[in-house]
Amino acid sequence: MQIGRSYPQRVRDNILPLSVAGTLPEAFKEWAFTENTEDHEDAIEVCQLCEHEDLRYHFEIKNEFTNKTLWVGSQCILKFNLSVFENTQRLTPQEAKKKLERLTQQMRQESCFNALRCLAQKEDNQILSNALQFYEKNKYLTPKFAFVVLWRLDHLKIDHSASFFKVNLKKAKYKNDLQDMESSHLKMIWPALTFAQKQQAMRLRTPA
Ligand SMILES: [Zn+2]
Known part of the structure; x- marks a missing residue:
């Protein structure tokens, strides 16, 4: 340059x-x-x-x-x-932006898959193979799976970006799991939560 x-x-x-x-x-x-x-x-x-x-x-x-x-x-x-085209159609600027964001999102998801596959290979652990299967099927993790996955990735120093993993908090069971989670576990999954989910987590864990 x-x-x-x-x-x-x-x-x-x-x-x-x-x-x-x-x-x-x-x-x-x-x-x-x-x-x-x-x-x-x-x-x-x-x-x-x-x-x-x-x-x-x-x-x-x-x-x-x-x-x-x-x-x-x-x-x-x-x-x-x-x-930027979709099939043979030239996209509008807004559509093009959406498409490039979608492709970036796909690459992030792919890097999560790679990290998880690498982890499941390194560590023979039923929870991890279940987490991998679950992630492949749903493209997100439960709070409990997210904790185990991020903890083991960190521990084994497998290259990953915690914020690329998606955690689902929609089901009541997942909300309960998050509510009852140890603080050190919550800290582990914190980077994977969206801003709205972080706020939700704080509300859930504040004694009424
Ligand atoms: Zn440039």
């Missing part, structure tokens, strides 16, 4: 040589998201369009005339209104 180039200059330098059009925003019209994504597991990657650093997720874009590709952040696709 050359120092001193402005943000718009960096974008132009990176995209114009790979495009047919010689100016922005004409060049942007030639580019579309290819549906390819990559999770680099840590925020270590660079957007090849704007050179923004610390990206964990890459989205591939391709020029329809030159067939050149770039790995970029989802923000650049949205900011420059690059084409």
Whole structure:
């Protein structure tokens, strides 16, 4: 990365040589998201369009005339209104945003699966294999499963992001389990709870 180039200059330098059009925003019209994504597991990657650093997720874009590709952040696709398709339909900016969020969510879920599978392999434990089965079926964990899973992942130092796991608190049983949970256990699952769930947990555990 050359120092001193402005943000718009960096974008132009990176995209114009790979495009047919010689100016922005004409060049942007030639580019579309290819549906390819990559999770680099840590925020270590660079957007090849704007050179923004610390990206964990890459989205591939391709020029329809030159067939050149770039790995970029989802923000650049949205900011420059690059084409995002569903089947053959070009999405509106709002739909495109939703789609890219959905794909990011899928990558997060996949990284949870990988961590859980790795855990179930390392530790021969019925609770963990049940948790894995449950997660595969429901795409969320119960508070009790979440505790065991996050505790063991942490203990065995298996790379994971606790906040990517989803915990269900809708069923009465799960609410009760959360209410009766030891504080140290609750602390373990805390990062996996949403803001609303954290508030719910505090209400449930405050003596009336
Ligand atoms: Zn970017």
